[in-house]
Amino acid sequence: MTESPAGALERLAEATDASFPHLFAARERTEDSLRDRRQKLSELGTDRDASVVLMGSWGRRELTGESDDDYMVILNGRERTDPRPRLDAVRRVVGGGERKPGAEGTFDDYVYSRHLAERIGLDRDDNRNLTRRMLLVLESLPAVGEHAYHEARAAVLDGYLDVSVRDFRPPRFFLNDTVRYWRTICVDFVGKERERGGEGWGLRNAKLRTSRKLLFASGLLPILECHKYTAAGMRPFLEAQLAAPPTDRVADAFIRHGAIDAGGRAFEAYDRFIGLLHDPPSRRSLQDLSREEADESPAFAEARRIGRELEGSLLSLLFETDELRALIREFGIF
Amino acid sequence: MTVAEASPLELLRSHHPVGASTGYMEEIRGDWHQLAAGAARVSSLVVEFSALSEPELDGLVSFLSKNPRLPFRYVSVHAPTKKRTVPESSLVEWLSHLPRWVSAIVTHPDVVHDPSAYRRLGRRLVFENLDARAPEGQLTELERLFESLPEAGFCLDVAHAWSVDPTMQLANELLDSYRNRLRHLHVSSLDPAHRHAPLTVEHAAAYEPVLARCRDVPWVLEAPLPAP
Numbered sequence: 001m002t003e004s005p006a007g008a009l010e011r012l013a014e015a016t017d018a019s020f021p022h023l024f025a026a027r028e029r030t031e032d033s034l035r036d037r038r039q040k041l042s043e044l045g046t047d048r049d050a051s052v053v054l055m056g057s058w059g060r061r062e063l064t065g066e067s068d069d070d071y072m073v074i075l076n077g078r079e080r081t082d083p084r085p086r087l088d089a090v091r092r093v094v095g096g097g098e099r100k101p102g103a104e105g106t107f108d109d110y111v112y113s114r115h116l117a118e119r120i121g122l123d124r125d126d127n128r129n130l131t132r133r134m135l136l137v138l139e140s141l142p143a144v145g146e147h148a149y150h151e152a153r154a155a156v157l158d159g160y161l162d163v164s165v166r167d168f169r170p171p172r173f174f175l176n177d178t179v180r181y182w183r184t185i186c187v188d189f190v191g192k193e194r195e196r197g198g199e200g201w202g203l204r205n206a207k208l209r210t211s212r213k214l215l216f217a218s219g220l221l222p223i224l225e226c227h228k229y230t231a232a233g234m235r236p237f238l239e240a241q242l243a244a245p246p247t248d249r250v251a252d253a254f255i256r257h258g259a260i261d262a263g264g265r266a267f268e269a270y271d272r273f274i275g276l277l278h279d280p281p282s283r284r285s286l287q288d289l290s291r292e293e294a295d296e297s298p299a300f301a302e303a304r305r306i307g308r309e310l311e312g313s314l315l316s317l318l319f320e321t322d323e324l325r326a327l328i329r330e331f332g333i334f
Numbered sequence: 335m336t337v338a339e340a341s342p343l344e345l346l347r348s349h350h351p352v353g354a355s356t357g358y359m360e361e362i363r364g365d366w367h368q369l370a371a372g373a374a375r376v377s378s379l380v381v382e383f384s385a386l387s388e389p390e391l392d393g394l395v396s397f398l399s400k401n402p403r404l405p406f407r408y409v410s411v412h413a414p415t416k417k418r419t420v421p422e423s424s425l426v427e428w429l430s431h432l433p434r435w436v437s438a439i440v441t442h443p444d445v446v447h448d449p450s451a452y453r454r455l456g457r458r459l460v461f462e463n464l465d466a467r468a469p470e471g472q473l474t475e476l477e478r479l480f481e482s483l484p485e486a487g488f489c490l491d492v493a494h495a496w497s498v499d500p501t502m503q504l505a506n507e508l509l510d511s512y513r514n515r516l517r518h519l520h521v522s523s524l525d526p527a528h529r530h531a532p533l534t535v536e537h538a539a540a541y542e543p544v545l546a547r548c549r550d551v552p553w554v555l556e557a558p559l560p561a562p
Contacts, residue, residue, distance in 0.1 A: 261516075265514055265516060268514040295434055
């Protein structure tokens with residue numbers, strides 16, 4: 001039986017006398033809003049092989065007052081022209097008004113799980129497909145169609161855990177795609193800055209330093225931990241890990257590797273970031289900030305400080321604990 | 335790396351990130367360009383610019399306000415605790431003008447008389463524990479300050495904690511109490527006159543369990559690196 005990391009953030013809070021008030025409030029907010037969305041979406045009618053999947057801050061259980069509703073409708077079966085629910089009906093429940101999903105066309109669409117699972121690498125795996133796949137695996141939850149959601153995620157995991165996987169060795173294909181995703185986000189950050197003339201620079205930069213980094217770690221750590229399992233044991237382990245919120249996965253790693261103090265500091269910092277995003281003036285100040293104004297912004301100074309503290313804790317977990325140090329050295333770079 | 339297998343130099347070099355305080359670079363005191371270069375030769379990641387005496391602060395603020403292109407990712411400033419002449423509120427006003435990329439402004443609990451004056455420094459304000467010459471009741475005093483200034487951080491001066499309690503129980507208690515406030519460490523040995531000195535084998539052995547709890551924060555060296 002594979003132990004679940006669920007509840008690890010609470011355990012870490014208890015061990016470090018911390019309260020992480022913004023993180024736990026965001027989890028409650030996510031659960032409350034999810035109940036509402038589920039009730040409304042359940043009235044629409046959903047194909048048996050379909051799931052409305054919420055991603056981003058929903059998937060991280062970190063909903064703040066002005067979070068976007070990033071979602072997609074996953075379809076497991078054949079391609080067709082009339083899937084249910086219809087997107088225009090879904091849009092009346094999620095993604096309306098200020099909660100419109102991101103502008104890249106990644107969300108608010110039908111997505112065939114077959115494409116995510118089978119088109120890994122090469123030109124057919126474009127930026128959008130990569131992003132959808134990684135978000136489904138790392139930060140998502142089903143609003144409706146839970147069975148179809150789990151099938152889709154299992155199909156993607158199967159796409160990674162193929163015959164090349166060896167017992168007691170981290171699955172390289174999955175590892176490389178996860179690292180590739182993180183580096184793609186970093187490169188695309190500059191691409192977006194050039195394309196959009198700096199619009200939204202401050203908030204994207206702050207997220208890159210914090211929530212994106214934590215998300216990457218929340219994928220990297222379970223993949224490295226696969227070294228404890230046979231090839232057959234990796235899938236249940238990864239499924240149990242990926243079913244928990246990213247913050248639980250990372251908190252669990254800090255606890256298991258005896259880095260309690262560093263873990264407490266990591267989440268004390270990240271908690272402040274969630275508080276910053278939930279505070280409308282601070283969020284707007286980051287949203288409107290240009291690169292040229294960054295050094296004068298108190299909100300950006302705080303985001304930069306948080307990012308550095310979080311990064312320091314994650315790096316110490318990876319490079320200054322015995323087991324992970326060996327794994328990250330062996331598999332993390334080449 | 336454990337002390338059994340590491341020299342003091344190796345112990346320090348095995349940590350990331352580590353950096354220098356300019357406070358020990360006596361011969362170039364006041365020349366901030368040279369001090370920055372001297373610190374960068376130890377590490378280009380972390381620095382603590384030390385203006386322990388109030389007359390040094392003007393030059394440091396002037397130097398940093400010109401936004402010099404420094405390599406460091408973590409910049410701390412040690413605020414004046416000696417030769418103080420200006421009123422506390424004026425000193426804080428002065429410190430508040432340090433560029434926002436200065437991550438930490440370190441001061442000593444025993445020079446703070448009106449905590450509310452320091453509120454404007456927010457999270458950049460960092461209190462350091464004092465050595466055995468300080469009056470009793472250090473923990474109570476720190477507790478009082480953190481209650482008044484909940485955003486303030488903590489700098490564990492490992493040598494100072496050792497001077498009060500060579501068993502290092504105090505250092506562990508400080509970490510237990512303020513672990514989530516910890517921003518960085520001061521690391522050195524102390525000579526008999528309580529001056530910071532290069533880390534010795536004896537102190538490295540005494541500090542090691544405490545240092546192991548602080549692997550994720552910068553370590554600022556308050557004395558030159560020990561000899562190989």
